[in-house]
Amino acid sequence: MVRVKICGITNLEDARMVYEAGADAIGFVFYPRSKRYVSPEIARNIARSLPPFVCKIGVFVNEEPGKIQEIASFVGLCAVQLHGDEDLDTCKRVAEKVPVIKAIGVKTEEDVKKALTFREFPVLFDTKSDTRGGSGLVFDWNLLIPYRNLFDFLILAGGLNPENVSEAIKVLHPNAVDVSSGVESLPGKKDPAAVKLFIKKAKGTWEG
Numbered sequence: 001m002v003r004v005k006i007c008g009i010t011n012l013e014d015a016r017m018v019y020e021a022g023a024d025a026i027g028f029v030f031y032p033r034s035k036r037y038v039s040p041e042i043a044r045n046i047a048r049s050l051p052p053f054v055c056k057i058g059v060f061v062n063e064e065p066g067k068i069q070e071i072a073s074f075v076g077l078c079a080v081q082l083h084g085d086e087d088l089d090t091c092k093r094v095a096e097k098v099p100v101i102k103a104i105g106v107k108t109e110e111d112v113k114k115a116l117t118f119r120e121f122p123v124l125f126d127t128k129s130d131t132r133g134g135s136g137l138v139f140d141w142n143l144l145i146p147y148r149n150l151f152d153f154l155i156l157a158g159g160l161n162p163e164n165v166s167e168a169i170k171v172l173h174p175n176a177v178d179v180s181s182g183v184e185s186l187p188g189k190k191d192p193a194a195v196k197l198f199i200k201k202a203k204g205t206w207e208g
Contacts (some may be wrong), residue, residue, distance in 0.1 A: 002169055003176035004085070004202045005057060005155075008036035010188040015046045017192050022199045027081065027178070030063070030071060035187035038182065044075045046078060057081055057101070064089060069097040081124060088117055089151035101155065104140040105129065114148050119151050124178060127158035137180040138164070141171050148172060164196040169202065177202050 006018045007027030030037045030045040030093055038046075047056045055078040060068050062084035072080055079099040082091060102118040104111060105128030115123050127139040135182040138159030148154065152167050161182030168177065181187070183194040 001203050002174060004053075004199050005176060005178045005184045006136075006180070006183065006198075007059065007157075007178055008034075008180035008184070008188060009046065009190075010036055010038050010042075012046050012049055014190040015050055018190060018195055019050055019054045021192070022087055022203065023054070023195075024176070025057050026050075027057045027059055027180070028075065028077075030186045031059060031061040033061075040071045040074055043130075044099065047076045051065055055079065059083055059103075062086065062185070065093040068094050075156040083126070090117060091121060097115075103157075106143060106158070109143050112143050116147070116150060122153035123151050123153060124155035124174075126178075143169060144172055160198075162194055162201055166201045 003024040004200050005025040005027055006023045008028045008029055009015050011119065011181040015026055015197040028038050030040065031037060056076060057079045058075060058077045059081045060083065062106040068080055076169055077098060079101055080094060081103055085206060091102055094100050101122045102128055104115040106112060106125050109127040111128060115125065125132055125144060127137040129137060136159055154174045155176045156168055157178035157179055159182065160168060160177055160179045165177060183190055183198050185191040
C-alpha cells in the first residue's frame with residue numbers, strides 16, 4: 001500500500017486531522033520564502049502533541065547541514081526532505097544525523113537523469129518551480145517511466161490532488177505520495193474533506 005505524506009502543516013488542528021484521516025507522515029516547511037513556512041518552535045509544539053508513531057518530516061532548501069541537523073533534533077523529525085540544490089556530499093553529511101529524502105524538480109528528462117546521482121536515498125520527484133514545491137502544478141509523469149525501476153524508494157509529488165492521485169499511482173507505482181496545495185482551502189490550511197478523499201484514493205480504499 002502506498003504511503004501518504006501531507007505537507008505544509010502549520011497548525012495543530014490540521015496536524016491532528018491529517019493524522020486521524022490516516023496519513024503516514026506530516027511535513028513542516030522550514031523554507032522562509034514559502035507560504036507554508038513554520039518556525040521550528042511551532043513545529044516542535046505540534047510534533048510533541050502528536051502520537052509518536054506518526055512521522056514528522058522537515059522540508060529545507062539550501063540550508064546549512066549543521067542547521068538542518070539542529071532543527072531536526074530540536075523538533076523531533078524522523079527525516080528531512082532537501083528541496084534545494086544540495087549535492088550528494090551535502091546529503092551524505094546531513095544523513096550522518098538524520099535520514100534524508102532528496103527532492104528533484106522535474107521539467108525535462110535531464111532532470112530525471114540528475115536524480116540517479118541520489119538514488120542511494122529515497123528520491124522525491126516534484127514539479128520544477130521557483131517555489132521549490134507546493135506549486136500545484138503537475139509534471140509529465142511519462143518522463144519517469146523508463147527510469148522507475150532504478151529507484152528503490154520513489155516518492156511522487158507535484159500537483160497531486162484527490163482527482164488525479166489514483167491515476168498517478170497506476171502510472172508510476174510510487175512507494176509514497178506527497179501532497180500540499182492539492183488538499184488545501186488556502187495556503188497552509190488543509191481542507192478535511194479533500195485530505196480524507198486523497199488518503200482513501202491513494203491507499204486504494206476508495207470505491208467511488
